[in-house]
Amino acid sequence: MRYSVFSLLAQTLKGHKGWQPTWRDAAPKPEYDVLVIGGGGHGLATAYYLASRHGIRNIAVIEKGHIGSGNVGRNTTIIRSNYLLPGNTPFYELSMKLWEGLEQDLNYNAMVSQRGVLNLYHSDAQRDAYARRGNAMRLAGVDADLLEREQVRAMVPFLDYDNARFPIQGGLLQKRGGTARHDAVAWGYAHAGDRNGVDIVQNCEVTGLTLDNGRVTGVETTRGPIRAKKVALAVAGNSSRVASMAGLRLPIETHVLQAFVSEGVKPLIDTVVTYGAGHFYVSQSDKGGLVFGGDIDGYNSYAQRGNLPVIEDVMESAMALWPGVGRIRMLRHWGGVMDMSMDGSPIIDHTPVQGLYLNAGWCYGGFKATPASGFCFAHLIAKDEPHPVAAAYRLDRFASGRVIDEKGAGAQPNLH
């Protein structure tokens, strides 16, 4: 099935009764060239780029639930490339560029919306820090604009500009940042992967990795053993668990991150705003709900649900920044389990086990990374060398001292 204006028109005339499933619900074959564990955005993107860019045909993505049930369908959909450090900036900018052409590439509407991402500052020191970040971005060819208070007020007039403790002085704007429809990203990569011959195997949990002489030879699953020449891990918050099946320990803790959405309201805010005085950010979904995000719960958790203190903290920040929000009711909240790495940055690398590759440690920022993560991971798996843009995301950077610590928080995952 290829989507076009004509397929849409034809279906309209038929009362939309003829749409076909967009990917096959494949049963696992006994053997694959590349087996990707994890049917989230990163796993599906990896398989798609392996097939479409590297011509590898015999690929499967193995997902324990259904695709999109992990973080790719739980995040707050923000995409941006406003990073500071050299290891990060080019990588996230490659991702931004891939987002900009994603829908044409996949033939799928992922509702990529470049509505801008605005980081507010509330003090002189914060303004200087944002000026520095903006300069670093511009040096790397990324767009960045430092706004004065009145320019911010023109964009988002309803915030509390005269808050006694945290008056808004201005903001750093990345105009090309914005949001994308997260489920559609998973569905789009599944759709395009399937069209390139990728088997998408759902309801199939990997329960073991089979090794022979320091080399991976396949996996054990709830649907039987599968042999594979190469096995790639893209299991988000479960990286430590799956890697431990090959006897590996990782520089990672698993933490829960929550998000919240309000009842649907008329268009109120047409950009993404982050509060510089607390961990809080807000955008409005195309359905009308205000989408809020904040901190992780702060202790190791595999619960995939959150606790009240973070909800209260987010709501307090919301009220401090945007008092009018108190008139709106919250609709629901949920949590996802994420890898928090020891420096807050991701890992895309070989593991010490031959034929076993690792894509992990995405912390808060993995959704925006989805296209570049898949692109660079596919490159690593196909060519057995890192993609230049992801070359800093090594597993041994902790041992060698080349950590990428955007926040400068040290080896303390709950502080990143």
Add this chain to the structure above:
Amino acid sequence: MRITCPHCGARDAQEFSYLGDANPKRPDGLDATEAAMHDYVYQRDNPAGRHRELWYHGAGCHAWLVVTRDTRSHAIEAVEVASTVRSGAAA
């Protein structure tokens, strides 16, 4: 989530700060190898299930505690005062 501090009783988890896994032991002295230090600082078991972890009761008695908790359900099995655990471990 509530943590029952041995000194203060059951308190909201908000009163405590989290440090992380209580199991890694700092390698001793200047003889520690780089590999051992790397292991101690960066590598974690990160289990889904039973986890012994360090919490600081900052809004209470200021004691460090070792809390044994299930990371899947948040159910707490035991809370001990860290100083007694450490000296117990050394004995």
